[in-house]
Amino acid sequence: MLEEIREKLKSQFELESESYDTNMLLVKCDRNQLRDLMKFLKENGFNYPHTVSVVDYTPKGEGFQANYVLENLNSKKFVMVRVSIPEEDLTVPTVSDIFPPLQPHEREAWEMFGVEFIGNPRLEVMLLPEWAEGWFPLRKSYDFKKHRKPSKEKK
Amino acid sequence: MGNSISLAGYTFVVEETKEISGEDLGLLQEKLLQLNWGVQHPASGPMRLKVWVDGDEVVKVDPDIGYVLRLLEKLVEYRTWQNAIVNVERACFIDNFGTMTGYSIAAEKIADVELPKKADYVRTILCEGGRIVSHLIGLGSFVGVMGVHTPMQWALIAREKFLDAFEVYSGQRIATASIVPGGVRFEPTGKFIEKMVSAVDFLEKEFIPRYAEVFIDNPTLKIRSQGIGVVPKEKAIELGLAGPALRASGVASDVRKDYPYAAYGELDFKVVTKEEGDAYARYLVIWEELIESAKIIRQAIEGLPEGEWRTKFPIKVPAGEAYVNVEWARGCFGFHLVSDGGTGPYRLKMRAPSFANLWAMPEMMKNVKLADVPVIFASLYMCHGDIDR
Numbered sequence: 001m002l003e004e005i006r007e008k009l010k011s012q013f014e015l016e017s018e019s020y021d022t023n024m025l026l027v028k029c030d031r032n033q034l035r036d037l038m039k040f041l042k043e044n045g046f047n048y049p050h051t052v053s054v055v056d057y058t059p060k061g062e063g064f065q066a067n068y069v070l071e072n073l074n075s076k077k078f079v080m081v082r083v084s085i086p087e088e089d090l091t092v093p094t095v096s097d098i099f100p101p102l103q104p105h106e107r108e109a110w111e112m113f114g115v116e117f118i119g120n121p122r123l124e125v126m127l128l129p130e131w132a133e134g135w136f137p138l139r140k141s142y143d144f145k146k147h148r149k150p151s152k153e154k155k
Numbered sequence: 156m157g158n159s160i161s162l163a164g165y166t167f168v169v170e171e172t173k174e175i176s177g178e179d180l181g182l183l184q185e186k187l188l189q190l191n192w193g194v195q196h197p198a199s200g201p202m203r204l205k206v207w208v209d210g211d212e213v214v215k216v217d218p219d220i221g222y223v224l225r226l227l228e229k230l231v232e233y234r235t236w237q238n239a240i241v242n243v244e245r246a247c248f249i250d251n252f253g254t255m256t257g258y259s260i261a262a263e264k265i266a267d268v269e270l271p272k273k274a275d276y277v278r279t280i281l282c283e284g285g286r287i288v289s290h291l292i293g294l295g296s297f298v299g300v301m302g303v304h305t306p307m308q309w310a311l312i313a314r315e316k317f318l319d320a321f322e323v324y325s326g327q328r329i330a331t332a333s334i335v336p337g338g339v340r341f342e343p344t345g346k347f348i349e350k351m352v353s354a355v356d357f358l359e360k361e362f363i364p365r366y367a368e369v370f371i372d373n374p375t376l377k378i379r380s381q382g383i384g385v386v387p388k389e390k391a392i393e394l395g396l397a398g399p400a401l402r403a404s405g406v407a408s409d410v411r412k413d414y415p416y417a418a419y420g421e422l423d424f425k426v427v428t429k430e431e432g433d434a435y436a437r438y439l440v441i442w443e444e445l446i447e448s449a450k451i452i453r454q455a456i457e458g459l460p461e462g463e464w465r466t467k468f469p470i471k472v473p474a475g476e477a478y479v480n481v482e483w484a485r486g487c488f489g490f491h492l493v494s495d496g497g498t499g500p501y502r503l504k505m506r507a508p509s510f511a512n513l514w515a516m517p518e519m520m521k522n523v524k525l526a527d528v529p530v531i532f533a534s535l536y537m538c539h540g541d542i543d544r
Contacts, residue, residue: 101394127224127543
């Protein structure tokens, strides 16, 4: 099953893929290709999206990384689609119209990391309080101490 | 585009042709009324549901979450590989073993550590114990939202027996911090096994027959929950439902069977599925999984091998990453763990099943009666700690 997808990815998108785990395939793609690739994967049975996991590699000088995890519920296989996002231009086209369940996941990634998912209908704060919008607390550059409220004794 | 609400101007579009707008959301509009459920109310836990109703018909539901945000994913980055379990288990402490197991398996995959067989079996026993504890509360609160609080009390009696077993094992009843990368933290003593067996005995001989007699196949319960919040199979996948809610729609997705971890590959159990996809089917899935879990614990205790229960886990883990799913009580819990070669996780992303179910809920609650909102809410079997993390 995964071999088949691998062949197709190579012939249709000219994308190399590697195996991530025994049941998971890792595909690295460009931002411009993302939506086409996701549509292709959905047509090929990977119709159950798990999450969008953003990793902050800025201390290592590699920008951000967005990982989309999709599952095929029939053949019980996974595909992970990986997109690199440079630090200067934190934008990714949304896939929330292709996979509606990913909409809140993109929203969470936006409020935690500041990655803008262009076309997502609802980029508002969800988990954070309204006054903390724009703090992006899961970024590596976020300083806990700076935002800590002074305790009552120390006032 | 039928019903959309732009928060900026508080404009309600009820039908394509008719538009009503107002300054204050709390006021009765010409036709539409916004109700606030919460922050404490719906079933349990701190969460606010904004419910727009037209008469007693629900037009739109919008969950407002974040009241128990602890930013666990960030806190984990400040911990060592072993210490991180205290943050991971607090995703939802009702079934804390599942999350710890998933995190530990991910860490072991990166570090390439082989587990002793006994650790796998003890993990299985604990995970199923956690599942039973969680499912008991799920059953109790499902009937509880309809106004009958007896089953919750019965469930808590059965739950106590399992908490006693966890206490003997780890010294803690709820947040046990007992599963670490490299095995389990404590030796499964004879006393723990004895307590576990007596808890399962109580569950199978006392709780299950008594509960089944009254609250399963109960005509009043059926009137309230059958045909409510129906999600067909294709729709369930499209909405991204997880766990018991997905299985109640006929999708046989269970990580324990699909990608066996711990000792599940060697044990005999069946995946519970229902075809109806309504609130009652979701309730029955939880119920039947409870019975299955008791069987799994018995098998695991019988097959418990001799040997070590913990192996050495390195302080520094080589750079790498892993994505691991475990079948947690409330569904498939995903862990994307990244290591940069340091003494602790570089990044941990937790994919929570309740989060997926929560955002599928507004779609399911369109055009239902107001009285069905708590029924659908409780049947989705969500945990607030897990939604916010």
